[in-house]
Amino acid sequence: MGLMSYNGGGIIAMTGKNCVAIASDLRLGSQSTTLAVDFQKTFKIHDTLIVGLAGLVTDMQTLSQRFKFRHNLYRLREDRDMRVSAFANMVSSMLYEKRFGPYYCEPIIAGLEPDGTPFVMGMDLIGAQGQSEDFVVAGSNTESLFGVCESFYRNDMSPEELFETVAQCLLSGVDRDCLAGWGGIVHIITPEGTVSRTLKGRMD
């Protein structure tokens, strides 16, 4: 069936005016069987950095634990949080280390640079970086996520507008994917803090 679509999922990250959003669906499945409906695929690294991971859940869990470990170590040594772009490079290296036996995960990194500039980046399973000005998507049906984001995205959205847009894009996008859905969670990251909201969606 493909290891990348075994568990299912959908993740979107989008930039706004001095803010970023990252959202994931809540389904965890084993092919056609649904195992959990409250399974988040986003992981907070620090106040202005959240990573989303799409793909095989076992690798998602291992990677998120490894990212936490590496960031903790960084904090101990440097006495500060890691910059988003630096974190992204670290993720890329970690994935490429396993070039000939990869982690079956595609990370989405979203955060704010120290000067407040929004940053979103997607990667493939071996660490190829795809930084974007507007949005990045990952999951078991990226085509439908690309379609909605491309249609509904506008430049310089405020945090409220960005939330509404990302929520609509995620819910409409995953509704056309049998392996993703059961609602969603959206995080809006601003210099003042992060607001997280849960979405109710189609429960199929």
Next chain:
Amino acid sequence: MQMSDAGRGTNENATWSPYDNNGGTCVAVAGEDYCIIAADTRMSTGYSIMTRNSSKVMKLSDKCLLASAGFQGDARTLQKMLLSRQVVYHHNHNKLMGCHAMAQLLSNTLYYKRFFPYYTFNILGGLDLEGKGAVYTYDAVGSYERTGYSCQGTGKELIMPVLDNQLKSSNPLVIPKQSGATTLSQADAIDLVKDCFATAGERDIYTGDVVEIFIIDANGVRLETQELKLD
């Protein structure tokens, strides 16, 4: 053919296929008293563009248009086949087939070749007997359904969720049965279709060049075109 296969007269890695995918996207939206059916005009093979101005839409009557994405060899033949059946019907009955009749005929024609199918993904758009917009959507072997909107082709997965979001109708199982047609005005629906193609043109390499947008209503069939990126 590899040199090592030459002596044997057979090729274990046979790669000839009777089919090809010429790419492109079709969209249709049914309104209360109109129907919009649109398709891009790019024809591709592999990563090359064969032509930028080939139509995927065939007018079968003033109330019925057929758009076919997929393999254009089969699409052209299918469209000509249905057109000839329409002409014969007109000859015999002194009237043209209605949209619903053509819809069933298309389904039967496709299933006739169940074991060597037409590699076409069709949408039939028009007005039903009451003058309301009708969209019928098909798979390659003739399974069909009347819906409020549809899209087929290489850009289908990009566009479908956008249409879902903007045109979603009530649950089809609710009684009394409600029409799936949208209450949007003709102008708004045309704008939506244009937005959809702009999106598909960005993210799908096989969709681009020009979009033919046909609007069918009580006054007949009107054509608008939309320019897309040439890349």
